Amino acid sequence: MTVKTQRAYNFNAGPSALPISVLEKAQAELIDFRGTGMSVMELSHRSSTYEEVHNQAINSLKELLSIPDQYEVLFLQGGASLQFSMIPMNFLKPGKKAGYVMTGSWSEKAFAEAKLFGDVYQAASAKDGNYRNIPTVSELKFHPEDAYLHLTSNNTIYGTQWADFPDTGDVPLVADMSSDILSRPIDVSKFALIYAGAQKNLGPSGVTVVIIRKDFLEQANTNIPTMLKYSTHAKNNSLYNTPPTFGIYMLGEVLNWVREFGGLSAIAEQNENKANLIYHTIETSNGFYIGHAAPDSHSLMNITFNLKSKELEKKFLEQAKQEGFVGVNGHRSIGGCRVSAYNAVPFETCKAFSEFMGVFQKKNS
Ligand code: PMP
Numbered sequence: 001m002t003v004k005t006q007r008a009y010n011f012n013a014g015p016s017a018l019p020i021s022v023l024e025k026a027q028a029e030l031i032d033f034r035g036t037g038m039s040v041m042e043l044s045h046r047s048s049t050y051e052e053v054h055n056q057a058i059n060s061l062k063e064l065l066s067i068p069d070q071y072e073v074l075f076l077q078g079g080a081s082l083q084f085s086m087i088p089m090n091f092l093k094p095g096k097k098a099g100y101v102m103t104g105s106w107s108e109k110a111f112a113e114a115k116l117f118g119d120v121y122q123a124a125s126a127k128d129g130n131y132r133n134i135p136t137v138s139e140l141k142f143h144p145e146d147a148y149l150h151l152t153s154n155n156t157i158y159g160t161q162w163a164d165f166p167d168t169g170d171v172p173l174v175a176d177m178s179s180d181i182l183s184r185p186i187d188v189s190k191f192a193l194i195y196a197g198a199q200k201n202l203g204p205s206g207v208t209v210v211i212i213r214k215d216f217l218e219q220a221n222t223n224i225p226t227m228l229k230y231s232t233h234a235k236n237n238s239l240y241n242t243p244p245t246f247g248i249y250m251l252g253e254v255l256n257w258v259r260e261f262g263g264l265s266a267i268a269e270q271n272e273n274k275a276n277l278i279y280h281t282i283e284t285s286n287g288f289y290i291g292h293a294a295p296d297s298h299s300l301m302n303i304t305f306n307l308k309s310k311e312l313e314k315k316f317l318e319q320a321k322q323e324g325f326v327g328v329n330g331h332r333s334i335g336g337c338r339v340s341a342y343n344a345v346p347f348e349t350c351k352a353f354s355e356f357m358g359v360f361q362k363k364n365s
Contacts, residue, residue: 009349012327013156013302014179014200017344022253040249045242054239057252064258067188067211074210074230075238075248080106080178080197083208084113086228087174087193090220091147092118099123099142099171104131104155105333106176114150123149131158133294137166148172148192154180156200157331159304159338160297165190172216180301181209182258183343184268192216200301201343203251206244258343267343274341274350275300281354288361292336303339304330313337316360323356 010017033040036049043050058073067073076082092098092114100111102125114120123142124135142149149171154161156179165173165187172192181196188194193212199205210230217230226232232240261267279298282289282305292304307313317337320328330336341350 009323009325009352010327010345011325011339011341011349011353013331013338013340014197014342015205016200016327016340016342018203018250019254019257019344022250022257022344025253026250039246041246043245045239045245050245051239053245053249053252054237054243057248057255058238060252060255060259061209061211064182064255064264065186065188065211070214071188072210072212072214072217072230072234074212074233075243075251076208076210076233077206077244079205079208080176080195081109083176083195083210084110085117086230087148087150087195088114088117088120089224089228090230091172091174091216092120093147093221094118096145096147097121097143098147099140099149101125101135101140101149101151102127103134103152103160104158105331106156106178107150107152110150110152110176118147126160129294130292131155131160132292132297134160134162134297140166142168142171144170146171148174150174150176152176154178154183154299154301156302156340157304157334157338158292159299159302160293161299161301163296172213179340179342180299182264182267183271183301185264198247198251200340201254203254204247206247207251209251254344270347271300271341271343274345274347275303277347277350277354278303278339278341278357281357285357285361288365289357301340301342303341304336305338306336312364315364319360320353320356325353325356328353 030039034049061073097119098114099121100107101123111120124139126133126135149168153175161180173190174193175191177194178196179200182201193216195210198207198209202209212230217234220230258267282291290306307316317329328337328339330338
């Protein structure tokens with residue numbers, strides 16, 4: 001059997017590229033983790049060796065995101081999708097409403113799920129404009145007595161991203177950051193709760209990170225199943241039941257990689273450079289490539305665009321695949337093209353792709 005060591009140009013939307021150094025470290029430690037004679041997957045989640053891995057991952061996330069002391073970091077399961085239900089289950093109460101800012105398919109899913117539990121409304125919606133833009137702060141309509149306001153910081157499918165977050169005063173702000181957490185510095189203190197599936201910027205799928213302010217947590221409903229209460233996991237340091245130990249180990253290693261990279265400012269700078277390469281190619285293509293997102297709302301993580309005709313788009317996607325670019329197809333719900341340039345996608349991969357775009361345009365104009 002020949003071993004393929006060539007790394008793919010991986011633009012998958014999630015699960016997505018992981019840093020090669022993290023994969024190599026996991027490979028080296030797979031059979032014998034820190035002299036235990038076992039892999040991390042084989043350790044008891046109650047052992048001190050695993051506990052160290054677990055706590056280091058929590059502490060690294062706190063450090064990298066500058067998470068203030070009044071927040072808990074939780075590692076849950078069920079993906080970001082389970083958060084769509086856990087949030088209203090825990091925080092919607094009779095007589096209180098929650099606003100949802102509609103910026104794409106994931107906001108729609110979060111909203112639909114919350115409707116099952118209580119009184120929710122759309123605080124703003126970009127649907128009429130085919131989710132090309134992020135609503136402005138003045139377009140947001142919410143009430144000071146609301147249970148919370150929910151937004152999606154980066155819209156993985158449409159390729160839009162909040163540049164700045166609204167100041168919601170006393171209304172707890174809840175954000176789905178699945179596809180841009182750790183891609184740039186953020187002010188955690190603006191949020192009551194942040195959640196993210198790990199499989200884009202944080203590690204492999206199977207872990208969901210929740211960052212929750214303690215005073216918000218204390219207001220949660222109590223008449224819900226034990227596993228679906230944030231307090232259960234907060235009280236038990238996310239060790240109430242068996243956590244996804246290998247995923248948390250990988251998350252910890254990804255966080256070490258981010259630290260070695262220079263932290264979130266350095267990561268953000270590289271993300272801007274990568275995305276700008278491709279946006280520049282789109283913008284200077286004289287309409288050959290048509291960007292989906294409005295320029296003031298475009299995402300640095302997911303770059304979405306179309307070509308003039310479906311036939312040309314098909315040819316483009318086929319050739320991209322032949323050249324070794326993986327995951328360039330748009331999400332199955334909207335089609336088109338999408339480049340997901342998460343943290344671990346190297347600058348060179350984006351450079352190679354923007355060059356391919358240029359060559360394809362020349363040959364097909
Ligand atoms: N929210 C956003 C913004 C996403 O991109 C995704 C997955 N692509 C989800 C939620 C759902 O995440 P999961 O598959 O972890 O449930």
